[in-house]
Amino acid sequence: MSPRPDRSGGLNWHLRALARRGTLWRPFRDQLASFLARWQPLTRTLILVGPSAGWCLPPDFLTRFDRILAVDPDPWAKLFFRRIHPNARIGRWIKGDFFAVAPDLLAGEPDAAILFCNMLGQLRFAGRDAEEADRLIAGITPLLAGHPWASFHELLSGETDMTPSIMPLAGPPHHETLLKELGLSGEWLDHAAGHLLPKAMQRDIVPWRFAPGRLHLVEMGIGNAREPVTARPS
Template sequence: MGTDFPRLRDRCCSASGGLLWHWRALRARNTLWRPFRENLALWLDAWRPASSRLVLVGPSAGWTLPASLLARFEEIIALEPDPLARFLLKHRFAGARLRFSRLDLFAPGGLKALHRLFPGHALLFCNVLGQLSPEPGAQAWCEELRCALAGFSWASWHDLASSERPVDRSDRLSWPAGSSFEEVLAGAWRGGEIAVRDHGTLALAGSCAFETASWSLHSGQHHLIAWTRHDPQRLSLSERVQSRG
């Protein structure tokens, strides 16, 4: 495979890693997280990329991933900085054809290395892009990422918004391309004043429709999660021009 690519550094403690996070996830996955896990399983079951090889970006220990997804692929590469998460993921999905790469996808040169190392793989971003989208400059970052991934079949679920107030619509909601952030918020939270964090990921949908569902991490932290998918044949004309430029 070669070694001339930016290497992922171990990260033992983060907002979604480390011993405390995994303990909380183990306790919540079959209780508080169950509605979101069921919605995610439906999204992933409907996502059928042509490739039989998959790259998981930031899967943690796979606490929300259904085993049925991993069983569909002949090869699975995971990019995960948390060493405990890597151990747990390998243990929890012992029957999967899973191995790990130390490619740091978001370091300078990482996306170019992705095209070279895994050119025929589908990509699944596992609730990671909402933690990386910069502010300010989120829209440009999202657009650049979409263009950099041209040629891949890829999908992502990611934080769109979060609040201390529970989302009023816990079911899956579909949104047409071009929906505004305000429209999405009004459909998820009904009435009253609300303090919301914008995770800057709305532009990841590009010219495609997308879906949302709620995920309550704990009693005081509620997220609106967006799901989007992109296939090379679905690229808009403007995105094709940008990706070639």
């Protein structure tokens, strides 16, 4: 089944992002900038997977790379990305499904670092059945063997006015424990991405005030231990 950009991208998404990126989403964007500043892959080439227009991506992070390749099926993404990030050196933009192009793309770019831009927590809601989404998530680590990679992705989302603090974790989150520790209750949608990062990797759980009354909990982590990671600011 092919991905449905209208479910996790599309014009509605861009209009919403335009309205919220400077206001409601500002704290989340700052946390993302801080996470990406700590990720220092030793390569000058970056592959962005599902960047959309880069509404949440920090310009300083993008300009660290000499060459950027992007993969996103959303027909609007490239146009808006170029407007928002005029200094990012985009070498190639593939309008398509990462999983369809990944084997050839990764083989042709053996030195590239890969950043998954908040798309791996949406596989189940973008036209794939649960079994296929789980299979793709389980295949990420072997697929990217030899590449430095990182991801930020939704773990859980739900209705609340509370905005908890960022929570560093030493290993994979246990959802019930996490919600309890963050002081959150009620019904939460599981984005089925809790087993994406290798077990031994540290990660941050970052609250994203997505809309008034709606909170997304986003996991940010590095998938490949080969690269140096600078310490978290205290």
